[in-house]
Amino acid sequence: MILSRRLTVSLALAATVAPLAGWAQDAPIVIGYQLPLTGNTAQYGQDFKSAAEIALEKFNASGALPVPVEIIYEDSRSDAKEGVTIARKFVDNDDIVAVLGDFTSTVSMAAAQVYKKAGVVQLSQTASHPDFAKISEWQFRNITTQDQEGAVNAEWMHEKGIEKVAVIAEQTDWGQSVVKGFTTPFKDMGGEVVFEEFFNRGLADFRSIITKIDETNPDAVYTGFFYEDGAQFLKQMEQLGVDIPVYSTSAAYNDKLIELSGEAADGLFLTATFLPTREDAGVQEFVEEWKSLHDGAAPGQFPAQAYDAVNIMLEAVVRAYPDVTRESMREAVAATTDFPGVTGNTSFDENGEPLKELTKATVENGEFVEVK
Amino acid sequence: MSKQLLTKVGMVVLLFVVVPAVLMAFDRGYFYQIATIAAVFVLLAASLHLVTGVAGLLHLGHAAFYGIGAYVAALLGSELEIGFTLGLPAAGLAAAFVAFLVALPTMRLISIYFAVATLAIGQMLYLIFLNWVSVTKGPNGVLLFSGIDFFGFDIESEIGIYYVVTAIMALSVVVLYRLTNSYYGNALRSLREDDQCAAAMGINVTVLKMQAFVISAFFAGLAGALWAYTTGYISPNDFNFSQSILVLAMVVVGGLGSLPGAVIGALLLILLPEVLRDVGDTRNIFVGLVMFGAILFLPKGLFGEVSALRFARRILGSGWSGSADNREVGWE
Numbered sequence: 113m114i115l116s117r118r119l120t121v122s123l124a125l126a127a128t129v130a131p132l133a134g135w136a137q138d139a140p141i142v143i144g145y146q147l148p149l150t151g152n153t154a155q156y157g158q159d160f161k162s163a164a165e166i167a168l169e170k171f172n173a174s175g176a177l178p179v180p181v182e183i184i185y186e187d188s189r190s191d192a193k194e195g196v197t198i199a200r201k202f203v204d205n206d207d208i209v210a211v212l213g214d215f216t217s218t219v220s221m222a223a224a225q226v227y228k229k230a231g232v233v234q235l236s237q238t239a240s241h242p243d244f245a246k247i248s249e250w251q252f253r254n255i256t257t258q259d260q261e262g263a264v265n266a267e268w269m270h271e272k273g274i275e276k277v278a279v280i281a282e283q284t285d286w287g288q289s290v291v292k293g294f295t296t297p298f299k300d301m302g303g304e305v306v307f308e309e310f311f312n313r314g315l316a317d318f319r320s321i322i323t324k325i326d327e328t329n330p331d332a333v334y335t336g337f338f339y340e341d342g343a344q345f346l347k348q349m350e351q352l353g354v355d356i357p358v359y360s361t362s363a364a365y366n367d368k369l370i371e372l373s374g375e376a377a378d379g380l381f382l383t384a385t386f387l388p389t390r391e392d393a394g395v396q397e398f399v400e401e402w403k404s405l406h407d408g409a410a411p412g413q414f415p416a417q418a419y420d421a422v423n424i425m426l427e428a429v430v431r432a433y434p435d436v437t438r439e440s441m442r443e444a445v446a447a448t449t450d451f452p453g454v455t456g457n458t459s460f461d462e463n464g465e466p467l468k469e470l471t472k473a474t475v476e477n478g479e480f481v482e483v484k
Numbered sequence: 485m486s487k488q489l490l491t492k493v494g495m496v497v498l499l500f501v502v503v504p505a506v507l508m509a510f511d512r513g514y515f516y517q518i519a520t521i522a523a524v525f526v527l528l529a530a531s532l533h534l535v536t537g538v539a540g541l542l543h544l545g546h547a548a549f550y551g552i553g554a555y556v557a558a559l560l561g562s563e564l565e566i567g568f569t570l571g572l573p574a575a576g577l578a579a580a581f582v583a584f585l586v587a588l589p590t591m592r593l594i595s596i597y598f599a600v601a602t603l604a605i606g607q608m609l610y611l612i613f614l615n616w617v618s619v620t621k622g623p624n625g626v627l628l629f630s631g632i633d634f635f636g637f638d639i640e641s642e643i644g645i646y647y648v649v650t651a652i653m654a655l656s657v658v659v660l661y662r663l664t665n666s667y668y669g670n671a672l673r674s675l676r677e678d679d680q681c682a683a684a685m686g687i688n689v690t691v692l693k694m695q696a697f698v699i700s701a702f703f704a705g706l707a708g709a710l711w712a713y714t715t716g717y718i719s720p721n722d723f724n725f726s727q728s729i730l731v732l733a734m735v736v737v738g739g740l741g742s743l744p745g746a747v748i749g750a751l752l753l754i755l756l757p758e759v760l761r762d763v764g765d766t767r768n769i770f771v772g773l774v775m776f777g778a779i780l781f782l783p784k785g786l787f788g789e790v791s792a793l794r795f796a797r798r799i800l801g802s803g804w805s806g807s808a809d810n811r812e813v814g815w816e
Contacts, residue, residue, distance in 0.1 A: 150768055187761075187767075189768075190721075191721075192715065192719065192721065192722050193722070196517060196715055197518060197521065197758065200513040201514040201517075203514075218717075218722075221719075222716075222718075224717075225715065225717055230513070241624060242624075243624070247627075283614060283622070285622070285623040285624040285719075288622060288623065312614075
């Protein structure tokens with residue numbers, strides 16, 4: 113019973129992989145993209161795929177290379193065991209010269225162990241775990257670290273004369289880095305963190321936290337949340353009549369935040385790397401293309417990160433061509449300097465961390481506007 | 485050669501000769517990875533089988549004990565540099581110890597109350613993994629750089645890892661198999677069928693439940709250590725409620741009360757999503773349909789308990805035909 117099942121399954125699997133073995137001279141250059149296309153983070157993965165398709169189509173139509181580039185998408189469901197399995201599958205496929213993804217840090221890091229061992233460059237559009245890029249020379253990311261965002265926010269508050277800050281963040285690796293990234297530089301500037309608390313993602317009732325924040329009487333609140341939690345938090349702040357300025361990170365930057373929280377979002381301060389309203393030809397082209405595919409909805413921060421990640425990878429392919437190997441791709445990705453993307457100019461430092469310029473923004477009358 | 489011996493030898497040959505030969509013939513990391521994950525989940529399903537299948541206690545928090553094993557192995561390995569050889573038993577024992585502690589107040593509960601209690605235990609432990617940042621590193625997870633160091637041998641090759649994982653899995657499954665097909669196993673079955681009747685016949689129901697729970701947690705802990713060492717990175721989400729449900733689904737689809745069923749269920753639910761990978765986003769629906777179909781048309785499982793017991797009695801042969809005139813014991 114076990115014999116026949118295991119064997120048939122192995123053979124069936126082998127049959128699906130075998131055709132990839134023979135490849136002709138003009139074969140396309142293949143990049144793997146692991147992302148959650150199903151499961152409870154599927155909305156992000158689907159957005160990444162959509163953004164990647166826009167970027168890839170534009171690239172192949174531009175004729176920058178005599179051969180087409182192809183992306184193989186694999187669904188990780190944001191599950192570490194699937195992520196690792198996909199990584200092994202990508203590594204097995206000799207045609208794949210580089211890999212994009214995954215979405216969450218945890219899956220990206222589990223998969224990173226495989227890429228590190230096999231020597232395949234991995235560029236994640238979102239993995240923000242402080243140690244992700246440090247795993248090996250093969251890991252890169254296209255999202256600003258919270259050390260960068262926290263420092264900009266700390267500086268910004270300091271300039272406004274804010275001295276006492278309450279800090280809350282979601283209980284994830286990312287939330288941890290938000291708190292650390294902000295409190296360290298803020299305390300160095302002489303600021304005081306009067307309250308610090310983590311909440312579990314998807315918390316419906318923030319009122320006890322808000323009450324506790326209010327009791328400590330801070331000058332501002334610094335928050336590490338995504339737009340879903342952000343909207344809840346802001347609405348409940350308003351309901352309780354707590355009028356303390358709220359600062360946040362680029363993760364809160366999403367039109368849905370305003371949609372969900374209405375007027376409560378007005379006066380929110382945040383740092384962002386991508387503003388769809390920015391007057392820049394590249395940004396506008398992406399935004400138009402995205403809107404035409406998504407019933408007129410503007411893209412958020414994450415699809416923009418993915419769009420840039422794919423373009424950085426494609427630019428690296430051009431740089432490495434015609435000698436496109438896993439090794440040359442690492443060098444080519446590492447050599448990225450001032451890549452003009454929709455999320456600002458990107459270079460990588462020696463650890464594979466992106467160096468980006470951050471935009472300060474605020475919400476005014478239900479719209480994100482840049483703070484000059 | 486007798487038929488019993490032939491079956492046993494056949495299984496050993498399959499696991500340690502045929503499958504490795506196929507794996508080596510293809511030499512693809514992807515297949516090794518699937519084989520490893522399948523082995524880990526076979527062990528998990530087999531350990532849950534003892535509690536849920538044999539003793540009939542609906543256990544909704546099994547993944548938490550799997551998690552304890554993984555965390556203990558990973559933290560011992562990365563923080564204290566205690567390798568695999570000691571880390572593996574430590575992982576099992578730690579999981580068993582925690583199971584013992586939580587079992588003390590809960591094992592007198594029955595049916596749905598027990599299920600809810602285990603659900604709570606699972607969530608509680610998951611939240612500890614997530615929020616006890618100073619020890620578990622919270623959501624950041626634990627990176628484990630050391631490989632499998634097995635009694636002084638560094639196991640680095642893919643095939644070596646396969647052998648270590650499979651050997652530990654196979655050995656554990658054999659222990660669970662002998663345990664469930666012994667008089668001890670029958671006592672557990674009696675408590676599933678009617679615990680009051682079992683108690684009236686002199687079986688200490690609470691102690692028996694507790695033992696089953698602790699033994700099961702021990703093997704789940706071993707599975708956790710194997711997962712930690714083969715992946716190199718663990719985080720709380722690997723051990724959340726949905727993993728408990730996945731393992732439970734394996735046991736139910738395979739056949740409650742049947743160890744071969746649990747093994748087949750685990751293989752099915754690990755291999756099927758991989759085979760269907762090319763189908764695309766709808767593959768989860770197909771997996772769901774297969775599970776639904778299995779429950780609808782084979783409510784006793786793919787390899788039900790009656791077949792499993794008949795199979796076991798044939799294999800264990802002489803142990804079950806001990807009477808003087810060599811009459812078969814058990815039902816036929």
